[in-house]
Amino acid sequence: MTDHNHDFTKTEPRFSATFDPFTISQIQRAAATGIYDIRGGGTKRKLPHFDDLLFLGASVSRYPLEGYRERCGTDVVLGTRFAKKPIHLKTPVTIAGMSFGALSAQAKEALGRGASAVGTSTTTGDGGMTPEERGHSSTLVYQYLPSRYGMNPDDLRRADAIEVVIGQGAKPGGGGMLLGQKISARVAKMRDLPEGIDQRSACRHPDWTGPDDLEIKIEELREITNWEKPIYVKVGASRPYYDISLAVKAGADVVVLDGMQGGTAATQEVFIEHVGLPILAAIRPAVQALQDLGLHRKVQLIVSGGIRTGADVAKALALGADAVAIGTAALIALGDQNPELAAEYAKLGSVPGAYDDWQDGRDPAGITTQDPALAARLDPIMGGRRIANYLSVLTMEAQTIARACGKSHVHNLEPEDLVALTLEAAAMTRLPLAGTDWYPGKAGF
Amino acid sequence: MQIIDMNTTDLRALNTALQAGEAGSAWSVHNPAGRHALAVGLMEDMTVTIDGHAGYYAAGMNQKAQVTINGNAGQGVAENMMSGAVHVKGNASSSAGATAQGGLLVIEGDAGARCGISMKGVDIVVRGSVGHMSAFMGQSGNLVVCGDAGEALGDSLYETRIFVRGTVKGLGADCEEQPMTEQDRTILAGLLERAGVTDCTPADFRRYGSARTLYHFHVDNASAY
Known part of the structure; x- marks a missing residue:
């Protein structure tokens, strides 16, 4: 039977939950x-996350601290175990490792400026330390990666801490790659590679395997x-209880x-979406x-x-972390996914909020690129200010929650608050x- | 000559003394007993003789210093060396000269697996043979093997030159034998001379390098990635 507007003799076209439109486009591609x-970035699937936790706050049995009146500390000291010079940060929110190469020099400088303004650290990446980054970062963590691109003892001594990278959350067990579009003359020189080639980074360190070797390294x-x-050891979340135990056994000051x-500059989609654990599942075993x-x-x-908000920061600390690191959120604060760039994202087949072709070097925001004209769009001073603003908000939000508890x-937050x-x-x-008062696995149910 | 006896000195004191050593100074390390991280992070043009066997990472990240090991060396000898020279009189374990960016590493005996892995400009001369996956992802510099090479030589090679006098058990992905040019012969002759090798000439060697087919991702190479 039909009326003037609709044919009721037929059902609506029905999309498969298994072969949904995105999956179909993957097969077609x-x-x-x-x-x-x-692509770049981290997993996009919906996962159990900090949104699935709530703070209880204070009431009759707990009393809160007065906002703006009573002190709530946020500082953190990292590397107290063996290092002669632990680093002291004013906020427990740090900037994660991201390479010059993956990011423009302007973006790295902006991250350094912003982090320094609020008294926290930033981190190098696969590709070595640039003078701009060192110069604008009051506390700089130098990554020690399997590729050892740009690794040299002078920079090692110039660093404030050393992070031995075993893996990252976007690709535990995977190496790196930087596609040719981003291997500019400067990036190639720093990495001792031919200009313009698709650069591969090894997934294992070249001169050690296993925790016993790591201890010697x-x-x-x-x-x-x-x-x-301070020596950090970074692992992607996969077997956190054992990985953290072994990193500690090997002598890490910080894990x-x-x-x-967690994001990546360029990794296979199948790797990003199907390997590793969401951070929520990994913190308790690590602690x-x-x-x-x-x-x-x-x-x-x-x-x-x-990590996106001060609530995420507070929840991570309450679960037992001493500090957090941000990467993707920092890039967004710098200007990634800016709605004003919608027309340019459209030319790249994307939209603000979904742009993830960080690997191809055509980022209209001038962040994940080595194109001089695009990179020049990012003013490192303004970018640094946005990073500082964002870090300040994260810190204040975490303080707000801590006072309410x-x-x-902020380190006094505890699982009992959640x-x-x-x-x-x-x-x-x-x-x-x-x-x-129950969680799955608890005895008595 | 200043002597440090590891029977009475701990590692921290040894490396502190050597790292503060002045250019032109000479040091001898007695009773190393296979200790790891001996003479690492040196920064001056000085001579250091390790009189015995060394453990992992001996002379790691060396800058300018001339280090001789009168014995065998453990994993990662001269790893990430920047300049200077390291001379191993015995055999070296795996990953000798890993990621090293400059200087000269000479191994009188054999070297284990992954000799010259990810090398970035260092020159390595091995009087004996090298194990499997040597010069894996080698980026630049020269690897000279006077003996034989194991499996997967030069796998995923970038621009390192490899010279082998003996047999090669197998080549890794994207590594191929290439004609020896006049420039290659000159480089090889210079390295043999610097390493004190007098019992062979460049004419005895074959030259291997990158076929450069993996420099850009391509579906036809999928099985090699």
Whole structure:
């Protein structure tokens, strides 16, 4: 039967939940090109996350601190275990490792300026340390990666801390790649590579394998730097209890745990979306490992992967982290995904909010590019100000929550302040499901 | 000559002394007993003799210094060397000269697997043979092997030149034998001379390098990635 407006004899076209439009486009793209899809950023799938937790706040049984009146500390000291010169940050929010090469020199400078303005650290990446980055970063963590691109002992000594990178959340077990469009003359020279080639980075370190070797490698790095620098060990979240235990056994001062929401400059889509753990699932096992070794708060834990707000910061700290690191959020603060660039994103087949072709070097925001004209669009001073603003907001938001929970320091936040909204989050965090005193796996049910 | 006896000195004191050593100074390290991280992070043109076996990362990240190991060396000898020279009188374990950017590494005996892995400008001369995956992802510099090479030589090679006198058990992805040019012969002759090799000439060697087919991702190379 039909009327003037609708044919009721037929159903609406129905899309498959399994072969949804995006999946169909993936199959079509694969068939057309014959090679896997490479993109930037972290996982885009919906995962259990900090949104699945809530703070309880103070009431009759707990009393809050007065906002703006009573002090709530935010500082953190990293590297207290063995390093002669631990680093002291004013906020527990740090900038994660991102390379010059993946990012423009202007973007790296802006990150350094912003981080320095609020008293926190920034981090180099695969490709070495640039003078701009060192010059504009009051506290700079120097990554020690499998490729060792640009690695040299002078920069090692110039660094404030050293981060031995074993993996990252976007691709635990994977190496790196930087496509030819981004291998400019300067990037090529720093990495000792031919200009314009698709650069591959190894997935394993070239001169050590396993935790026993790592212990010796850390000793060497300490000997070269007079035991001054805190040594971080960064792992992608996969087997956090064992990985953190082994990193600590190998002598780390600080362990960095990166969940699968953490971004990458360029990695296969299938890797980003299907390997690793969401950060929410990884923090409790990591903290448990430190507690079992009697080293919680003595070996500091930095977590990253999907930190967006001060609430995320506070939740990570309450679960037992000492600090967090931001990457993707920092790029957004710099200007990535800017709606004003909609017309330019459209030319690249994307829209603000979904742009993830960080690998191809045509970023209209001038951040993930080595094109001089595009990179010049980013003013490092203005960018630094936006980063500083954003970091300040994250810190103030975390303080707001900590005061509401009656804490005089953000590190006094604890699991008891939190509940889980979903069964999954409760199981992963061992926090009680909201309104109950139970989580999956707890005895007595 | 200043002598440091590792029977009575700890590693920190050794490296502190050597890292503060002045250009032109000479040091001898006795009883190293396979200790790891010996003579690392040196910065001046000085001579250091390690009189015995060394553990992992001996002379790591060396700058300018001339280090001789009168024994065998463990994993990663002269790793990430920037300049200077490291001379191993015995054998070297795996990853010798890994990621090194400059200087000269001479190994009188054999070297283990991954010799010259990710090398970035160093010159390495091995009087004996090298193990599998040597010069893996080698970016630049020269690897000279007077003996034989193991499997997957030069896998995923960039611009490192490889010279082998003996047999090659197998070439890695994108590594191929290439004609020896006059420039190659000159470079090789110079390296043999600097390494004190007098029992062979460039004519005894074959030259290997990158076919450069993996420099750009392409579907036809998918099996090699």
